[in-house]
Structure formats: structure tokens, C-alpha cells
Ligand code: FES
């Protein structure tokens with residue numbers, strides 16, 4: 001559990017808040033590259049860290065992320081005209097380049113130098129790994145772009161998507177690093193039937209990823225990119241089934257997925273970016289280092305139908321996530337069909353900002369406790385005026401997850417190095 005003060009501290013991310021300033025030390029995914037697919041295409045509204053912005057791609061292909069509100073009289077630049085290396089406000093024609101400079105002010109006399117004095121808020125933006133990233137922090141602290149796995153492969157080796165989720169970003173992350181819910185939320189059938197499945201899986205010495213040993217043992221270890229956590233489950237009498245996940249600050253995970261050759265596997269994961277304090281963007285990425293992705297290999301979160309303007313899934317809280325009580329009785333644990341909807345539904349069900357003063361955390365929540373410890377430390381350091389822990393991003397983020405069965409004598413410490421991407425060896 002957290003005190004109300006600490007819960008507020010980690011969940012509020014607007015300008016000037018300690019957590020907001022901490023997150024502004026990192027590059028943030030803001031939208032997908034394909035949402036601004038070509039030079040001079042229409043601008044796109046973006047809301048991240050409680051700031052209303054617009055993204056556009058100029059005539060030269062450069063990407064810009066500007067304040068949504070024109071500095072003249074505050075018209076929205078979403079309605080702007082993207083033309084000749086700038087976004088022109090359609091109210092009185094002021095025009096801004098990707099760096100925020102005012103490059104034309106036709107409403108003022110030709111001899112006026114007023115335009116040289118006006119700037120619009122502009123954040124450094126990069127097209128990287130299928131996302132448009134923004135850096136919203138102090139210029140002198142701008143880190144290298146994180147060399148995340150999906151950015152290090154050719155475009156046809158990855159698939160990315162995003163959608164709105166109607167809860168605070170911390171709830172999303174806590175769901176993402178919560179290994180123990182796999183056996184329940186995403187499990188099949190009733191508890192009795194699930195136990196039967198577990199026994200059958202163990203008898204056959206199969207990895208029981210979703211239906212197996214429901215009480216795995218967890219280990220968490222801090223790293224120079226965030227932390228790594230692992231869960232081992234019994235597999236037969238001599239082996240453990242290990243799932244090990246790197247958590248890359250400030251909010252990226254890589255799902256362990258199925259057992260397979262680590263260099264050949266397709267990996268998927270999510271990053272949760274605050275939109276405002278009660279909504280977040282779930283970015284999803286899938287990639288394969290060794291070959292183009294095949295049809296249907298992307299994460300199922302990317303398959304959800306969305307309302308085009310809001311990017312909210314059409315299966316949402318207004319229709320109770322299409323819960324089917326008969327399915328819940330006879331087929332799966334939730335009665336909700338899509339695993340990603342199961343996650344979103346249950347995370348949203350906790351309230352827009354979960355009241356963490358009323359929780360009771362157990363041993364299976366160790367990764368969540370570690371996340372909060374790191375966030376609280378960073379936010380408090382910001383409040384005290386000292387620089388918080390920010391990983392040197394760059395090549396430190398060349399990581400993947402681990403999913404394997406191995407002899408029980410092989411320890412967590414011996415297995416952790418397998419999260420390193422082959423490219424870093
Ligand atoms: S409000 Fe944008 S040019 Fe006047």
C-alpha cells in the first residue's frame with residue numbers, strides 16, 4: 001500500500017509535478033510514425049504528460065511537436081495548414097517551423113520584426129522505431145535515444161500500435177510487470193478445471209505458461225536500465241519454467257512469450273505513456289531481429305478495433321468489455337475474449353487512479369513494490385532539487401525477455417544475462 005501523499009506523487013505528471021518532471025528526463029513515445037506518414041500530411045493531436053500538442057511532418061520530412069495553441073490568440077494548430085516547411089495557423093496565418101520559430105506573420109506590417117520575437121513551444125522530436133518520440137525535459141539533460149529492440153531492426157521486422165486506456169499510467173505498468181496475474185486473468189476455465197490442467201501439464205512436462213503453477217516464486221534485481229524480474233514455476237520434478245522480463249525506465253516491458261530460440265523469436269511489449277492523470281497511451285511493439293514479421297505475429301492488442309478519433313477500443317467500459325458470463329462459466333476465467341481487453345478492463349476497473357492506500361500487497365507483488373520504490377525515489381529527488389536516477393539510455397536498452405525451461409540448479413543470476421540482445425554481446 002502507499003500513503004495518499006505517495007500515491008499522488010507517483011501518479012501526477014503535469015508540468016511542475018515531481019513525477020512529471022522525472023518523466024520529462026526521458027524520451028516519450030508520442031504517436032506512431034505512420035500517423036504522420038509523409039511530408040506535409042495533416043497534423044495530429046497529441047496529449048502526453050497533461051500537455052496538449054500537435055505533431056506534424058514538414059516538407060523536408062522533419063518531424064515537429066508543437067504546442068496545440070497558437071501563441072497569437074490561442075487557436076488550435078490541429079486545424080493548421082501544413083505547407084512549405086511549417087505549420088500555418090488558419091486563424092490569421094502565423095506560421096511555425098519544427099523548432100517553434102515563427103517564420104511568417106502575414107497579419108503584421110512587412111517592416112515589423114514582431115515575428116522574430118514570437119516562438120511557440122516546440123519539443124525535440126525524432127522518428128525512431130516506428131514511433132515519433134518527444135523530449136520534454138531540460139535541454140542540457142537530453143539523453144540519447146533508447147536503442148530498444150524494435151528500433152534496431154528493418155521496418156518490416158516490426159509492428160507497432162497505440163490505443164487509449166482510461167486509467168492512470170502507473171496502473172498500466174503495474175499490470176505489465178505483474179507476472180502472477182497470467183495464471184488467473186488470462187487463464188482458462190474455472191479454478192478447479194485450471195488445477196486439473198496444471199496437473200496434466202506437469203505430468204507431460206510441458207511449460208504451463210498460463211495455466212500452470214499458480215504460485216510462482218519471484219526475484220527482482222535493480223539494473224542500470226531499471227530492473228529485471230523473474231518468476232519460476234515448477235516444471236516436472238527437476239526443472240523450472242522461467243519467465244524473466246527487463247523493465248526499462250520509465251515504462252517499457254518485454255513480454256517473455258513462448259519458449260523458443262532467443263535469436264529467432266518474435267518479442268512484444270508495451271510502454272504506458274501518461275496522456276493526462278486519468279488516461280494513458282498503451283504503445284505496443286512486436287519485433288523479430290532475424291526476419292520480417294509474418295502475418296498475425298504482432299501482439300493481439302494491435303488487433304482491437306478503435307474509435308478513429310479517440311483511439312479508444314470499441315470494446316470498452318461502456319459495454320463492460322463485452323463480458324460473456326456463459327463464457328466465464330465454461331471457457332475462460334474472465335468471460336472476456338481478448339487478452340488485451342482482459343488487461344485493460346481489469347486495470348480500468350480499479351478506478352481512474354487506483355486508491356493504493358487500501359491495497360494489501362503480497363510476495364507476488366515484488367516487482368510492483370520495486371517500481372514504486374524507484375519512482376518515489378526519483379520524484380523525491382526532483383522535489384529536493386537533486387538529479388534523479390536516469391539510465392544512460394542508448395545501447396543499455398538493447399534487451400529482450402527470457403522464457404525457458406532449465407534445470408533447477410541454474411540460478412536467476414546465471415539466467416539474467418540472457419535478456420541481453422545478441423547485438424550487445
Ligand atoms: S490565432 Fe493563430 S494566427 Fe491568430
Ligand SMILES: [Fe+2]
Pocket residue numbers: 175181182185186343
Ligand atoms: Fe495481462
